[in-house]
Amino acid sequence: MTSIKDVAKAAGVSTATVSRVLANNAPIKAETRERVLEAISQLNYRPNLIARSLRAQKSAKIGLVVSDIRNPFFTAIGRAVEDAAYEQGYSVLMCNTDENPEKEELYLNLMHDENVAGVIFSPTQQFSASFNAYNAKMPFVVIDRVVNSKEIDMVLLDNVSAAYELTTHLLENGYRKLAGLFGDASTTGQERSRGFHKALKDYQLNPVAAHFISPRIKQGYDTTIALLENSNRPDAIFTSNSLLTAGAFQALRDKKISVPSEVALVGFDETTWGELVDPPITVMSQPTEEIGRTATELLFQRIQEPSRSTKTVILKGTLIVKGSSGKK
């Protein structure tokens, strides 16, 4: 492996000079710089990031710890974060916790050990407790989910309003017997349920049902089947994330329920499949690109100025109306 010593020798200077040429942060005679750069390209030298990171006690990496890499929402976020980080010369380490607090702890420790400059993170609900310990160790930005602390930067969707708007859309289109399926793994589900109930109250209605369940296709399916077999069957189903939407849709199909004439269906997040099925699904779309980019920018701000006062950015979703919620 060619090191800075080899370059120094080849250029006839000290390693300090080579380092200074690389960092470009000190006066160097033009001719010396030439020689060093020449040696560098001659030897095909690449600085060792490990050594640099050890010495500088920091690195140009940020961590992205999400709850499920297979969830399209998070891969979209990942892409946005990566692009934004890349522009600043940072690389991204991506990990997923699978909504598992143990893995969460493991990966946050790993991030710390890897000396990352900061972490973008979507915490499980259990996390709030152990949070402060980590927050002290490195810059953090939390996305998608609320952490019960004022001491932290967050990028969130205005979930209550988004759910309110989505629910109101159903009500305006004439649906009256609404059922809600909400994920129980995150704070997101709770907030969306609040918006759901608020909209119903404005219409002086009660929900037919509201269930907090594990955010998996299977749970969405099972719960929907039960709803449909119930004597008081809903005429519209509200789901708080795309996996539940998928499960509900599958159940409606298996039960041969016509959508939306018998039962309408709405959910969150744009997905590939949402507009391919029949009818396409009405969704509240989250601005994934903006969420990822904003989180990255906040993180960089905090890295540069650790004592800056914390900020919470709340973004709006966009209602995308399709066939699954057509006028009754």
Next chain:
Amino acid sequence: MTSIKDVAKAAGVSTATVSRVLANNAPIKAETRERVLEAISQLNYRPNLIARSLRAQKSAKIGLVVSDIRNPFFTAIGRAVEDAAYEQGYSVLMCNTDENPEKEELYLNLMHDENVAGVIFSPTQQFSASFNAYNAKMPFVVIDRVVNSKEIDMVLLDNVSAAYELTTHLLENGYRKLAGLFGDASTTGQERSRGFHKALKDYQLNPVAAHFISPRIKQGYDTTIALLENSNRPDAIFTSNSLLTAGAFQALRDKKISVPSEVALVGFDETTWGELVDPPITVMSQPTEEIGRTATELLFQRIQEPSRSTKTVILKGTLIVKGSSGKK
């Protein structure tokens, strides 16, 4: 930051002893070990991985460089790799190249600079040329796509057979006017096209069409629209990856073509949406879990024994018959 020195001081031993307790690779008096472990947990000490990596000239990280993190096939692979690596105490750095040779080079360099133990990698077609340079620098395992070299471990699908089987399925069900859409970004598309043509030849048929296009939904859509408007319209469409399948499906719907009675559709890879649409899509499913796991195992073998002769593992796909290819 608490370092090994603090632990040594607290336990009244030298740093060497602490290190030996940690590595567990030398005889230590039980009582001393106790004291050291006590000090470690007292101080909440965690070894600095950066320093360890610098000294040892290696690390417990592997890189996973894929062409699109948003492609469900690759996220599934990612998950499998992560699980397998975790079992060995390794962590995974995931990056995506977006089929872009520049990004590919960037990330491979990054992996090298990060001192990863090895890389699992799905190369673009342009990559073969510059390949040997990288192969020399660190252990490699190539997945999904062929690299023109005997000097490398690979985990591949038996693409020709898989495509042959999928095509034969269409032919057995009575379809005769087949069109094929193949991705042009990887070797995979080419191999699948070979299987497609081979099956047709066995039936003494010619394809109605065979297009190599960019593996994006939009291209799949546009090309399918053109096929459907052509005077010699196919009665079945074969797609070589799930993005093209999605595009083709969308086109069939927009053109209000009944599937499969007017035109059948088959593709590769199981996806969430493939079984939610109407009709569900017949696919050749790839064993993603097995691909990821095998690649990881091969990588570890090579890390342990760099001079071992290279191996190519070829896995079989599974035909999953659904409604989109029903008997004519």
Next chain:
DNA sequence: GGCGAGAGTGTAAACGATTACATTGTTTGT
């Protein structure tokens, strides 16, 4: 002509671990 400022460079000490080598006891075999 002497002095301060700054340009330009080198020397060597970090960063936090691992490990070759040295050292000191304690067994063990003959």
Next chain:
DNA sequence: ACAAACAATGTAATCGTTTACACTCTCGCC
């Protein structure tokens, strides 16, 4: 009883950088 082997530990070099400090010139200025 003595050499050899080994257990148990410490000392210090090392990995590849960055950077504080020191040094030497060369100016410009009084």
